[in-house]
Amino acid sequence: MRQGSRISTKDVFGAPCWVSLMARDLDAAQRFYGAVVGWKFRPARLGDAFSVAEADGVPVAGIGALAADLAMAVAWTPYFAVDDADVAADRIRERSGTIAVGPVSFESGGRGALVADRDGAVFGIWEGPVAADWRVGAGQAPAWLELRTRNAFESAIFYGEVLEWASGRAGCCEVSYEEDQVVLRQGGEPVARLNSGPVETAAYFAHARPRWHVHFRVPDLDLARAAALDLGGRTVSEVTGNETERWVALRDPDGALFTLTTARERDDDG
Numbered sequence: 561m562r563q564g565s566r567i568s569t570k571d572v573f574g575a576p577c578w579v580s581l582m583a584r585d586l587d588a589a590q591r592f593y594g595a596v597v598g599w600k601f602r603p604a605r606l607g608d609a610f611s612v613a614e615a616d617g618v619p620v621a622g623i624g625a626l627a628a629d630l631a632m633a634v635a636w637t638p639y640f641a642v643d644d645a646d647v648a649a650d651r652i653r654e655r656s657g658t659i660a661v662g663p664v665s666f667e668s669g670g671r672g673a674l675v676a677d678r679d680g681a682v683f684g685i686w687e688g689p690v691a692a693d694w695r696v697g698a699g700q701a702p703a704w705l706e707l708r709t710r711n712a713f714e715s716a717i718f719y720g721e722v723l724e725w726a727s728g729r730a731g732c733c734e735v736s737y738e739e740d741q742v743v744l745r746q747g748g749e750p751v752a753r754l755n756s757g758p759v760e761t762a763a764y765f766a767h768a769r770p771r772w773h774v775h776f777r778v779p780d781l782d783l784a785r786a787a788a789l790d791l792g793g794r795t796v797s798e799v800t801g802n803e804t805e806r807w808v809a810l811r812d813p814d815g816a817l818f819t820l821t822t823a824r825e826r827d828d829d830g
Contacts, residue, residue: 567689567692576640578621584634592792597613597776597784634815636773636816637674645671648685702777706754707754720735733745740755778822784822793811802824804824
């Protein structure tokens with residue numbers, strides 16, 4: 561599809577359709593992620609307080625400025641496509657999830673809400689137009705999304721019922737169990753992974769609380785990590801790897817958690 565084309569959430573329902581960050585300082589966030597991930601920025605349709613990050617002309621993520629009087633944590637948030645935001649919000653409430661904001665309507669023609677699952681992991685739902693060339697796991701889009709939670713199987717049931725995963729409906733996302741993870745696939749391609757593990761509830765254990773975690777792909781992990789540290793970011797893990805990838809978890813200067821990942825070179829011995 562051509563760059564900049566739009567489709568409806570009805571075409572990709574249940575799948576991740578966007579990631580966004582609400583930052584304390586929009587200009588500073590753009591400088592940071594521009595240097596670390598190599599993004600360029602353009603104004604968003606939502607107004608001067610929002611921008612769209614692009615890589616090679618393809619939209620990657622949204623960044624907005626938090627209102628000065630909002631005392632909320634800065635975090636990367638994934639959004640999932642839904643047919644009807646009100647219906648999805650009702651499903652979340654019925655299953656002991658939380659609606660923080662919305663659903664609200666936007667001038668772009670969409671409706672969205674900021675919500676949390678019953679374990680407290682924050683995510684968004686979106687009904688309306690989405691970028692047709694945005695992808696998880698392909699090109700310069702987020703490399704992948706990961707839910708770190710108490711029980712991946714129980715979470716998969718929650719999200720499945722809310723977002724119609726594995727519902728048998730034509731075009732729905734499929735769920736499988738692979739290598740101790742619950743894997744979400746759209747059109748056969750993995751788009752998210754759900755992992756069980758120990759979690760904490762205290763604020764000072766924020767890195768271990770149930771949450772959706774966004775992994776961004778970079779061509780050179782070491783250069784990107786160095787750029788992040790130079791611009792006020794900090795690491796929250798060592799550089800880790802497997803046979804195919806290397807990655808490191810960081811916080812940006814506002815404290816937002818994210819991971820940088822890169823493909824391992826064939827002759828890279830780690």
